Amino acid sequence: MSPRPHLPARAFRPLAALPPWLAHALRAQRGPVPWSAVTRGALAAGPLLLVSVLVGRTSLGVVAAIAAMLAGINDRPGSRRTAVKRLGAPALVGAGGLLVGTYVGDHVGAVALTAVLTGLGLLAGGMSAIGPVASGGGTQLLVASAIGAGMPVAEPGWARALAFLAGAGWLLALRLVLPTPGAMTGDFRFDGERDAVARVYDAVADLLDATGTEHATARRAALTAALDHAQDALAGPRLRRYASSSSERRLHAQYAGALPLAEAATALAWAAEPLSERASAGPRRLAAAVRENTHTGPLPAPARSAPALRALDDALLHAADAFDQGGGGDLHARRHGVRYLLRTGFGAGGREYGLRVALSFGASAAVAQALYQSQWYGRHTHWYWLPATAVFLVKPDLGPLVSRVLCRAAGTVLGALLFAGFAAVLPRPEGLVALVALCGALIPVSTRHFAAQTAVVTVLVLSLVMVGGEPQASAGRIVETLLACGIVLIVGHLPMPGRRGGQVRARLAAAVRAADAYLTHVLDGSDDRAARWALRREAYRALAEARTAIALAAHELPALARHTEGTDEVAAVLERLVDTTTACAVHLDDSGRLTARHRERLAELLDELAAGRDRVGLRAPVPDLPVAG
Numbered sequence: 001m002s003p004r005p006h007l008p009a010r011a012f013r014p015l016a017a018l019p020p021w022l023a024h025a026l027r028a029q030r031g032p033v034p035w036s037a038v039t040r041g042a043l044a045a046g047p048l049l050l051v052s053v054l055v056g057r058t059s060l061g062v063v064a065a066i067a068a069m070l071a072g073i074n075d076r077p078g079s080r081r082t083a084v085k086r087l088g089a090p091a092l093v094g095a096g097g098l099l100v101g102t103y104v105g106d107h108v109g110a111v112a113l114t115a116v117l118t119g120l121g122l123l124a125g126g127m128s129a130i131g132p133v134a135s136g137g138g139t140q141l142l143v144a145s146a147i148g149a150g151m152p153v154a155e156p157g158w159a160r161a162l163a164f165l166a167g168a169g170w171l172l173a174l175r176l177v178l179p180t181p182g183a184m185t186g187d188f189r190f191d192g193e194r195d196a197v198a199r200v201y202d203a204v205a206d207l208l209d210a211t212g213t214e215h216a217t218a219r220r221a222a223l224t225a226a227l228d229h230a231q232d233a234l235a236g237p238r239l240r241r242y243a244s245s246s247s248e249r250r251l252h253a254q255y256a257g258a259l260p261l262a263e264a265a266t267a268l269a270w271a272a273e274p275l276s277e278r279a280s281a282g283p284r285r286l287a288a289a290v291r292e293n294t295h296t297g298p299l300p301a302p303a304r305s306a307p308a309l310r311a312l313d314d315a316l317l318h319a320a321d322a323f324d325q326g327g328g329g330d331l332h333a334r335r336h337g338v339r340y341l342l343r344t345g346f347g348a349g350g351r352e353y354g355l356r357v358a359l360s361f362g363a364s365a366a367v368a369q370a371l372y373q374s375q376w377y378g379r380h381t382h383w384y385w386l387p388a389t390a391v392f393l394v395k396p397d398l399g400p401l402v403s404r405v406l407c408r409a410a411g412t413v414l415g416a417l418l419f420a421g422f423a424a425v426l427p428r429p430e431g432l433v434a435l436v437a438l439c440g441a442l443i444p445v446s447t448r449h450f451a452a453q454t455a456v457v458t459v460l461v462l463s464l465v466m467v468g469g470e471p472q473a474s475a476g477r478i479v480e481t482l483l484a485c486g487i488v489l490i491v492g493h494l495p496m497p498g499r500r501g502g503q504v505r506a507r508l509a510a511a512v513r514a515a516d517a518y519l520t521h522v523l524d525g526s527d528d529r530a531a532r533w534a535l536r537r538e539a540y541r542a543l544a545e546a547r548t549a550i551a552l553a554a555h556e557l558p559a560l561a562r563h564t565e566g567t568d569e570v571a572a573v574l575e576r577l578v579d580t581t582t583a584c585a586v587h588l589d590d591s592g593r594l595t596a597r598h599r600e601r602l603a604e605l606l607d608e609l610a611a612g613r614d615r616v617g618l619r620a621p622v623p624d625l626p627v628a629g
Contacts, residue, residue, distance in 0.1 A: 046437020
């Protein structure tokens, strides 16, 4: 439930001269306005709050509006089936957290309450290391538990939990029912999936155009991102195990047809020999056919003068056949069982993550309780703001620590000042309800920068508090945010058991293991291409996740960034190894034997990887190169 931590490869010149930790805080994502998400945001929290005011259930409406706001932060472009998991799973976990928080808040004292919240922080932190959806669930668990323990709501816990589910469920229903503007070709239910698959073919064409240039590596990374996105878009939850409509089966077949094309394009990029424009014409026609839901028509065949070019030609024929038949295809999606989830959550990365979340959440809850019980600045009823704020600040997937703190502080001050101005002139409650609707519409745009998102959320939350009957609380919001910033900064620099940078090393070790499995399969000479493509997808996906974690760590303050120095070099070697493995696979398909160039390159990369692994203290085996191949 966090803005994606994009780190643009090309920085603005004024930012390039700044320290990485400061430059990151000033960067914002760019792109077209997601009007469909803006529409859903306008129809979510505001209307829910209006209905609750009209029927005299304002407090439950506030809870539902908070849930809709949290779901709106997770409302990203993509397929409907992906939205079910991305919005629904965290909401279920959040409703559970609301129940737990309500119970402990009503029945235990301040010390026991702090201990329970600290334990929840440990659980949620470890869970967040699993992946983005789990991280969103961990965040909502903690925020909702703090709200349940502290928000003055007369209704029982079960009613609050139902209101929370209703708020998130309403936004999810809007996501499933409303069509995406401009995407009405064919069955609009699959507009997100169709666009994701088309982007894969576009990315293949872009990589072919960049072959032999300095842009090839970036285009290959973009192809990996497109494949990951399409795989996730098609692999979301469904009522049946297999694709159950002709449109869905056709999209599965079109995605499967892109895999050999991606493999051939990667092998050509590895060879680094420029290609003619004719090579990318076929994939671009395939991309247009996916978007327009039409047949491909005749495809221009590339030259067949090299193994990778022959593989590209064969892949085009295979893709054209898949488009015509539309019989479905294997998604080659990653399948992780309970054992993997437990190992990730309780491994080195999960433990470090969980300890910092637990300490930050628990310490902020303790400070909030101390201020609340002592009435240091009044018997205010929103002490839960402090631990809830700390949750967002301590989450590494929101960006580097100092960037999060700077953006949160600046966004809160700006949002509080804006709300103070609005509160002075807007009628109550209708003006505040309209302000909630406006903020809901702005959330999808504000997620491009953490400070902007914080400002919008601050205005929305302060509006909800005032609609719920409390006085204007801008000053208190600023004070508690600054306290949370200080707590998280201190905890972020505390020494922890084990080596720092555990999450980065865990991701990098997973990428090494995935590359090992892929290389071993290719060199064994197996004819199982489906298994090879699944291993290739896992290797590139794990590498992309490691790259993201490394990039975030590199933008920390020097005192923290030094703990992961050298990991980016290991990732670069690993990336070249996986590319070389793909080139080897394509060559083995064509001739049955590796050339001396392939074997020498593999040996060099494996030696580099072993040296880099020892240098950064990585616990992962490096594969051996067989004597004959």
